Amino acid sequence: xxxxxxxGSALLLLAIVAAWWANSRQPKxxxxxxxxxxxxxxxxTCHSDLPEISKSHPIKTFGCVICHxxxxxxxxxxxxxxxxxxxxxxxxxxxxxxxxxxxSCHSGTAEQNNNHIQRVLTSVQATYxxxxxxxxxxxxxxxxxxxxxxxxAVADAQVTTSTGVPALQAFDxxxxxxxxxxxxxxxxxxxxLNAQPLPGPQFDRLSGCAACHTPGIGSLPPGxxxxxTTAIPYTQCNTCHNRGNYDLRAMAFVPRSDxxxxxxxxxxxxxxxxxxxxxxxxxxxxxCHTRTEAMGDxxxxxxxxxxxxxxxxxxxxxxxxxxxxxxxxxxxxxAFRQAQLNPVVDLELGQTVIVTDKGEPMWNTRVLPDGTYQxxxxxxxxxxxxxxVMGSGCTQNGIDQSSAYCHTCxxxxx
Amino acid sequence: MRSNAEMSNLSRxxxxxxxxxxxxxxxxxxxxxxLFRFLDYQTDPPLKTAFDIGPAEDYPAGSRSLIAEVPALxxxxxxxxxxxxxxxxxxxxxxxxxxxxxxCPCHGSRYDADGxxxxxxxxxxxxxxxxxxxxxxxxxxHTD
Numbered sequence: 001x002x003x004x005x006x007x008g009s010a011l012l013l014l015a016i017v018a019a020w021w022a023n024s025r026q027p028k029x030x031x032x033x034x035x036x037x038x039x040x041x042x043x044x045t046c047h048s049d050l051p052e053i054s055k056s057h058p059i060k061t062f063g064c065v066i067c068h069x070x071x072x073x074x075x076x077x078x079x080x081x082x083x084x085x086x087x088x089x090x091x092x093x094x095x096x097x098x099x100x101x102x103x104s105c106h107s108g109t110a111e112q113n114n115n116h117i118q119r120v121l122t123s124v125q126a127t128y129x130x131x132x133x134x135x136x137x138x139x140x141x142x143x144x145x146x147x148x149x150x151x152x153a154v155a156d157a158q159v160t161t162s163t164g165v166p167a168l169q170a171f172d173x174x175x176x177x178x179x180x181x182x183x184x185x186x187x188x189x190x191x192x193l194n195a196q197p198l199p200g201p202q203f204d205r206l207s208g209c210a211a212c213h214t215p216g217i218g219s220l221p222p223g224x225x226x227x228x229t230t231a232i233p234y235t236q237c238n239t240c241h242n243r244g245n246y247d248l249r250a251m252a253f254v255p256r257s258d259x260x261x262x263x264x265x266x267x268x269x270x271x272x273x274x275x276x277x278x279x280x281x282x283x284x285x286x287x288c289h290t291r292t293e294a295m296g297d298x299x300x301x302x303x304x305x306x307x308x309x310x311x312x313x314x315x316x317x318x319x320x321x322x323x324x325x326x327x328x329x330x331x332x333x334x335a336f337r338q339a340q341l342n343p344v345v346d347l348e349l350g351q352t353v354i355v356t357d358k359g360e361p362m363w364n365t366r367v368l369p370d371g372t373y374q375x376x377x378x379x380x381x382x383x384x385x386x387x388x389v390m391g392s393g394c395t396q397n398g399i400d401q402s403s404a405y406c407h408t409c410x411x412x413x414x
Numbered sequence: 415m416r417s418n419a420e421m422s423n424l425s426r427x428x429x430x431x432x433x434x435x436x437x438x439x440x441x442x443x444x445x446x447x448x449l450f451r452f453l454d455y456q457t458d459p460p461l462k463t464a465f466d467i468g469p470a471e472d473y474p475a476g477s478r479s480l481i482a483e484v485p486a487l488x489x490x491x492x493x494x495x496x497x498x499x500x501x502x503x504x505x506x507x508x509x510x511x512x513x514x515x516x517x518c519p520c521h522g523s524r525y526d527a528d529g530x531x532x533x534x535x536x537x538x539x540x541x542x543x544x545x546x547x548x549x550x551x552x553x554x555x556h557t558d
Contacts, residue, residue, distance in 0.1 A: 009437035016444045035506035331533040340522030
């Protein structure tokens with residue numbers, strides 16, 4: 001009996017010492033109480049070396065947990081990370097509503113210009129509806145090119161355009177009898193914003209918002225840094241676009257043979273077969289293509305041509321018409337918010353900028369007093385000046401404005 | 415008189431008893447220490463809502479003083495002291511002075527000198543904070 005008591009007391013002491021030791025090994029927590037939540041979180045205890053993700057999301061205001069989830073008060077890494085949303089990518093579209101949503105954040109209204117999530121979820125970049133529809137039509141599984149399937153099911157309660165469709169079902173290749181369609185499902189469904197990313201840390205942030213807004217820098221692979229930006233360089237767009245071709249016979253993706261990236265931008269920008277003008281490789285994609293084109297207009301479209309509307313004439317006009325412009329007179333114009341997020345220009349009330357056919361201000365442009373135009377690169381800050389077509393020697397029919405017509409005379413040689 | 419064997423047995427028993435007692439005593443002491451530590455645990459203090467920003471004489475009439483700690487702008491005019499919160503009403507970023515008004519560095523909201531919204535996305539004007547001058551003539555800003 002006495003021996004049992006002695007053994008018990010020894011074990012008790014051992015347990016207490018072990019508990020003290022374990023407790024003494026816990027790091028002293030660094031407490032952050034973000035303004036937005038008012039709730040303490042200890043994430044900075046281990047992550048104080050991370051750079052601020054963007055000036056729109058300062059850590060003192062947002063903290064970490066509101067976007068990433070996780071156990072705010074845990075000091076054990078496994079426990080702290082156990083309930084994180086989306087793993088390394090809280091912007092993955094499967095969790096984006098919880099991570100980035102909210103009426104004051106990114107799931108507001110079209111009127112407030114902050115319905116980003118609804119637009120992206122219905123955009124062709126997320127649904128992949130164009131490719132799925134084309135494949136189904138090509139192999140006789142559908143009778144026309146109207147989209148009925150996307151990578152995931154999605155619905156649009158308010159169709160506002162003539163090409164919008166109300167809903168897509170989730171594409172299920174199990175029901176397809178054609179082996180080409182099944183192969184397409186196996187090989188070609190990884191590269192869209194709503195797809196399950198390929199395995200590997202280099203693919204972790206190539207879905208959802210991060211796929212575009214978290215560009216890699218220097219030698220780091222895309223998405224491996226703590227950063228969100230609207231200054232998206234063409235190299236990030238090329239992470240998905242211009243990086244290869246689909247071989248429809250093998251139903252497989254064939255990467256470009258001239259990669260890794262050439263040092264020369266003119267060689268690097270497009271695939272070797274592509275034709276383009278000087279401005280199409282000197283500028284970054286986002287200098288011309290609008291957020292509506294990239295992130296959608298809120299409607300579900302059957303293919304990308306239904307949402308692309310920027311053409312050469314948007315900035316250059318036609319032989320008979322100058323580009324559309326407008327003077328910024330409303331301090332709440334979206335142009336100011338966009339310029340504030342990416343301050344490459346000092347936009348002021350009274351300034352005249354080019355507008356798209358949909359009336360969107362191209363906030364990085366301005367009309368100069370001599371009738372020429374200026375564009376500032378959103379990713380580079382580089383200043384470009386250009387003239388309108390009107391008054392030049394161009395005799396192109398004003399109606400024929402697809403890029404192929406302009407390339408006939410203005411394509412660069414490589 | 416005890417034999418050597420008896421002495422040895424007794425010593426071992428005493429030693430055994432002593433060790434057991436010592437183990438229990440140390441365990442008890444450590445356990446009590448842990449208990450006191452548990453009972454004495456202090457939660458994080460509630461968020462501070464009253465800020466003593468020093469003597470009123472440091473803020474002469476006509477002054478507009480940035481109080482970064484709050485953050486707020488303390489205004490001393492002919493009507494006495496008043497204060498504007500410098501927390502943006504959109505998402506809570508700390509705004510900065512911009513000309514005669516204020517601008518939010520996060521999403522670009524602008525406010526005039528009185529805190530009224532000039533440009534969104536903020537919809538509400540800046541909060542006016544309660545200012546009190548204590549009996550020691552110190553200025554207290556209240557954020558609640």
